[in-house]
Amino acid sequence: MDKAAKQPIKVAIIGIGPVGMIMAALLKQEGCEVSLCVRNKIKLNLIKSEGIRLEGKMKATVLFDQVYETMDEMADAKVDPDYIVFALKSYQIKDAAQKALKLYTDKVTIISAQNGIDVESLLIPVFGSDKILRMVVNYAGNLTAPNCVNVNFFTPPNYLGSIDDNRAEKAAEFARLLTDAGLLTKDVNSFEIIKRIWEKTILNSSLSALCGVGRLTMAEAMADGDTVELIEQIINEAVVVAEAEKIRFPDDFIRSCMRYLKKGGNHFPSLAGDVINNRQTEIDYFNGKIVEYGKKHYVRTSLNLAFTNMVKAMTNKNITSRVPGAAGVVNRNIVQKGIVRNKKSSIVYQGGPCFLGVDLGSAYIKFTVIDDSQNAVFRFIIPTLNKERILHRQVMQAIHSDFDIKYSCATGYGRKHFIESDIIKTEINCAAAGVSRDFKGAKNIIDIGGEDIKIIHCDEADNVLNFYMNDKCAAGTGSFLAEIAERAEIPVSEMSHLAAQSNYDKELNSFCTVFAKTEIMKWIFDGISIEDTARGIYLSIANRVAKMKLVPGVPTVMVGGVIANHSYLQSLLSERLNQNILVPDEPQHLVSLGAAIIAQKAWTRENNQLTTEKKSTDNESVSR
Numbered sequence: 197m198d199k200a201a202k203q204p205i206k207v208a209i210i211g212i213g214p215v216g217m218i219m220a221a222l223l224k225q226e227g228c229e230v231s232l233c234v235r236n237k238i239k240l241n242l243i244k245s246e247g248i249r250l251e252g253k254m255k256a257t258v259l260f261d262q263v264y265e266t267m268d269e270m271a272d273a274k275v276d277p278d279y280i281v282f283a284l285k286s287y288q289i290k291d292a293a294q295k296a297l298k299l300y301t302d303k304v305t306i307i308s309a310q311n312g313i314d315v316e317s318l319l320i321p322v323f324g325s326d327k328i329l330r331m332v333v334n335y336a337g338n339l340t341a342p343n344c345v346n347v348n349f350f351t352p353p354n355y356l357g358s359i360d361d362n363r364a365e366k367a368a369e370f371a372r373l374l375t376d377a378g379l380l381t382k383d384v385n386s387f388e389i390i391k392r393i394w395e396k397t398i399l400n401s402s403l404s405a406l407c408g409v410g411r412l413t414m415a416e417a418m419a420d421g422d423t424v425e426l427i428e429q430i431i432n433e434a435v436v437v438a439e440a441e442k443i444r445f446p447d448d449f450i451r452s453c454m455r456y457l458k459k460g461g462n463h464f465p466s467l468a469g470d471v472i473n474n475r476q477t478e479i480d481y482f483n484g485k486i487v488e489y490g491k492k493h494y495v496r497t498s499l500n501l502a503f504t505n506m507v508k509a510m511t512n513k514n515i516t517s518r519v520p521g522a523a524g525v526v527n528r529n530i531v532q533k534g535i536v537r538n539k540k541s542s543i544v545y546q547g548g549p550c551f552l553g554v555d556l557g558s559a560y561i562k563f564t565v566i567d568d569s570q571n572a573v574f575r576f577i578i579p580t581l582n583k584e585r586i587l588h589r590q591v592m593q594a595i596h597s598d599f600d601i602k603y604s605c606a607t608g609y610g611r612k613h614f615i616e617s618d619i620i621k622t623e624i625n626c627a628a629a630g631v632s633r634d635f636k637g638a639k640n641i642i643d644i645g646g647e648d649i650k651i652i653h654c655d656e657a658d659n660v661l662n663f664y665m666n667d668k669c670a671a672g673t674g675s676f677l678a679e680i681a682e683r684a685e686i687p688v689s690e691m692s693h694l695a696a697q698s699n700y701d702k703e704l705n706s707f708c709t710v711f712a713k714t715e716i717m718k719w720i721f722d723g724i725s726i727e728d729t730a731r732g733i734y735l736s737i738a739n740r741v742a743k744m745k746l747v748p749g750v751p752t753v754m755v756g757g758v759i760a761n762h763s764y765l766q767s768l769l770s771e772r773l774n775q776n777i778l779v780p781d782e783p784q785h786l787v788s789l790g791a792a793i794i795a796q797k798a799w800t801r802e803n804n805q806l807t808t809e810k811k812s813t814d815n816e817s818v819s820r
């Protein structure tokens with residue numbers, strides 16, 4: 197492209213998953229004016245501040261100045277694209293196409309950059325077939341951060357064709373653009389593009405569903421004689437259907453498919469990833485289409501039918517309980533269990549704006565929803581290492597279907613991997629915000645969780661002054677406590693009660709879990725009673741905490757899962773520190789409460805800013 201002589205070509209990309217991100221970065225680097233529609237707020241903010249980063253087979257960091265949350269915003273900003281690329285999942289297209297009508301002009305060309313048979317037909321009712329180019333995408337990647345893709349696959353070329361040959365010159369132009377940008381793409385006629393679509397779909401369908409149902413990576417599926425036989429039969433069926441549709445492949449097609457699939461790496465195909473993570477899949481446009489066209493031509497497609505229906509049954513089972521509004525039994529149970537029935541203030545949620553805080557701790561994930569007055573209206577807790585990640589999704593679904601969540605904040609050890617929240621903040625800030633709701637002014641906060649102990653100092657205005665964290669070893673943390681108690685055969689739920697019956701003053705010499713367990717064995721052999729052992733374990737922890745630096749002369753508030761389940765530590769620490777240690781209600785949820793409060797403040801700030809900006813533009817238009 198002669199960049200100096202020509203106006204840059206304007207490309208709007210809708211759908212910023214790996215396919216859209218790779219294309220966006222390379223086209224922008226090539227000199228196109230690229231605008232992005234990014235619905236996820238965290239991704240949006242990261243792309244605005246740090247750009248899109250490509251790693252792996254392609255390397256680039258590309259900054260963007262046209263990043264929007266909605267297509268309405270794109271239209272307001274008058275992006276006026278020459279091309280609109282849809283790089284979304286097929287089931288997101290219908291809705292997105294309607295919204296993209298705002299960007300429609302006579303000159304615009306629409307590109308369907310999804311794989312699967314007939315996916316372009318979802319765009320035809322909205323834009324008309326003469327506007328649409330269909331792309332066969334032969335590159336892929338996986339996200340390593342919301343704004344970062346590891347490009348792990350590119351088998352050139354991609355193909356691009358006008359679906360009724362009306363826009364062949366546009367297909368040629370955009371293919372040239374992609375090729376110059378480093379994504380070799382061939383423009384082909386409407387017959388050739390259909391053949392390439394079928395070819396790609398057959399390749400995808402042969403492995404994806406099987407890998408999803410069998411939890412196999414591509415390399416694993418291709419290394420096993422039994423699955424290879426299945427794969428070959430799935431392709432065989434699809435080829436017979438394609439031939440009935442008058443799509444002819446070379447004689448060695450199946451053999452070359454198998455050779456191609458053998459190169460598949462040790463990762464999951466995208467559809468398999470969706471099955472494994474209980475997400476909606478595009479199976480209807482892969483194996484499902486082979487079945488549909490098979491029925492049209494009276495060709496039996498038993499294997500494709502089996503995998504299509506199996507995948508659908510698996511995802512339907514998980515998705516029904518996640519349908520917004522129609523909260524299923526699971527949703528209702530979660531809400532019933534988590535809803536706060538506050539005996540003191542009789543606050544019951546009656547509707548209105550709510551804010552969600554999620555604390556992804558090393559041991560437990562805590563959810564807190566607050567109303568506009570910062571009252572907790574819902575709390576829930578699940579183990580972090582719950583193999584059934586579905587439970588996590590169900591809780592999120594239940595929350596979103598029953599509360600009008602305006603903004604959310606994630607915190608804790610796993611916060612960076614939780615892309616469903618609007619913002620993320622450290623546990624330090626969230627603990628300070630949560631505690632400061634009821635304990636205003638200068639204070640120490642002690643937070644003992646599963647894997648660490650934190651001491652936080654807040655000033656008069658509730659701001660964090662500094663903090664200390666012991667996170668290098670498990671000494672004195674929740675997991676240490678649980679392991680030692682287990683070795684001593686003390687039921688954790690009774691430990692505080694047992695310790696309260698003792699006056700024993702011996703503590704453990706070692707904080708290394710392994711040595712501490714050996715010491716406990718010795719206590720048992722020495723005949724030390726269970727009550728004395730329980731107090732001895734608590735004493736060791738209290739003494740460890742007492743050695744950490746607290747600001748003198750200000751109140752100390754204790755939060756976290758350990759104090760929530762080991763009330764004896766409150767009196768013991770009060771004794772050791774010579775001050776009355778305060779413990780708020782629901783101490784394990786204080787950090788998620790703080791996250792919800794931070795979400796509320798961020799939302800209020802943004803809204804006020806919008807109102808102020810609106811007022812000032814209104815004033816400007818008046819004065820003009």
Ligand code: ADP
Nearest residue numbers: 557558559560645646647674675756757758761
């Ligand atoms: P994190 O934020 O690191 O996940 P938490 O503040 O949730 O940590 O506290 C986790 C710790 O709290 C556990 O390691 C355990 O010691 C204690 N704990 C939490 N729930 C329970 C329970 N139901 N019974 C006993 N102890 C518990």
